[in-house]
Amino acid sequence: MRSLLFVPGESERKLEKGLASGADVLIVDLEDSVAPARKAAARAMAAAFLADRSGEAGPLLYVRVNDFSTGLTDEDLAAVAKAAPHGIMLPKAAGGADVERLSAKLRVHEAEAGLADGAIHILPIITETAAGLLAAGSYSSTLPRLAGVTWGAEDLSADIAARSARDETGRYTDVFRLARAMTVLAAAKAQTAAIDTVFVDFRDMEALRRECLEAERDGFTGKMAIHPAQVPVINEAFTPSPEAVAEARAITAAFAGAGDVGVVGIDGRMYDRPHLRRAERLLARAGG
Ligand code: COA
Ligand code: MG
Numbered sequence: 001m002r003s004l005l006f007v008p009g010e011s012e013r014k015l016e017k018g019l020a021s022g023a024d025v026l027i028v029d030l031e032d033s034v035a036p037a038r039k040a041a042a043r044a045m046a047a048a049f050l051a052d053r054s055g056e057a058g059p060l061l062y063v064r065v066n067d068f069s070t071g072l073t074d075e076d077l078a079a080v081a082k083a084a085p086h087g088i089m090l091p092k093a094a095g096g097a098d099v100e101r102l103s104a105k106l107r108v109h110e111a112e113a114g115l116a117d118g119a120i121h122i123l124p125i126i127t128e129t130a131a132g133l134l135a136a137g138s139y140s141s142t143l144p145r146l147a148g149v150t151w152g153a154e155d156l157s158a159d160i161a162a163r164s165a166r167d168e169t170g171r172y173t174d175v176f177r178l179a180r181a182m183t184v185l186a187a188a189k190a191q192t193a194a195i196d197t198v199f200v201d202f203r204d205m206e207a208l209r210r211e212c213l214e215a216e217r218d219g220f221t222g223k224m225a226i227h228p229a230q231v232p233v234i235n236e237a238f239t240p241s242p243e244a245v246a247e248a249r250a251i252t253a254a255f256a257g258a259g260d261v262g263v264v265g266i267d268g269r270m271y272d273r274p275h276l277r278r279a280e281r282l283l284a285r286a287g288g
Pocket of ligand 2: 032091152154155
């Protein structure tokens with residue numbers, strides 16, 4: 001999951017365009033990009049879109065439902081779960097217990113639709129409320145549906161009454177840098193993917209590229225997008241380079257050749273177990 005493109009669930013045109021965008025994941029949105037009066041129409045359109053593509057090759061199809069506090073989540077799930085999305089994005093998640101709560105609901109839908117138990121994965125947005133951010137450590141590797149964790153700045157600004165998430169130079173202010181960092185830590189703790197948040201200036205490709213490279217450097221393995229033009233930039237930044245793959249292969253080969261050792265030397269540089277772990281993770285991301 002390098003690129004995850006949001007598509008408003010009520011736009012047939014964008015749903016079709018999203019399929020051709022090259023994104024690894026489409027997130028069909030029933031939440032913030034859909035006006036309250038359009039929720040029912042969006043549910044129906046999203047369900048039809050998923051059902052038409054069930055079993056087809058192409059991007060993974062996720063649905064962002066409305067959060068638990070809205071009272072809309074159950075109707076969202078009732079509409080889309082039977083169409084077998086690959087996953088559900090849960091906004092404003094308040095902690096691991098919310099993932100368990102959604103899992104229990106999905107289990108029922110899967111049973112009723114004849115889907116395998118656990119077929120539908122979960123990707124929570126973990127920093128959209130102060131309570132959620134402070135509970136970032138509650139996600140765990142014992143949540144089998146967890147496909148990753150991601151973060152959001154806009155709703156968090158509203159929750160804490162910040163006027164802006166960024167300073168005058170464009171850099172996230174402290175609370176939002178904390179949210180970003182907690183996402184990387186939560187993902188590592190839960191042994192799942194850390195997905196970076198959206199970049200909203202969708203014409204500014206240079207700034208997007210910079211933000212992607214910083215995210216990749218810091219431990220994120222993918223980023224959400226709001227516009228198809230962002231997808232190639234994100235895919236490139238989160239695809240391990242041939243040089244990085246070659247280096248990782250050299251490290252794993254050196255350890256394999258040395259037997260049960262903790263440290264090896266390659267071309268005059270020391271590599272120990274953390275380097276091996278990092279190399280293995282990079283190769284897993286690169287597909288071997
Ligand atoms: N998915 C699929 N297609 C998209 C798209 C998206 N997220 N965003 C834009 N497109 C399509 C447009 O429909 C347009 O196609 P067309 O010319 O055939 O109609 C083309 O890409 C170019 O779009 P552009 O004119 O550059 O942008 P816009 O003004 O139409 O749309 C947004 C701008 C922000 C409204 C749009 O990108 C969007 O809806 N993004 C997703 C918003 C969202 O889901 N937010 C919730 C998560 S934060
Ligand atoms: Mg939101």
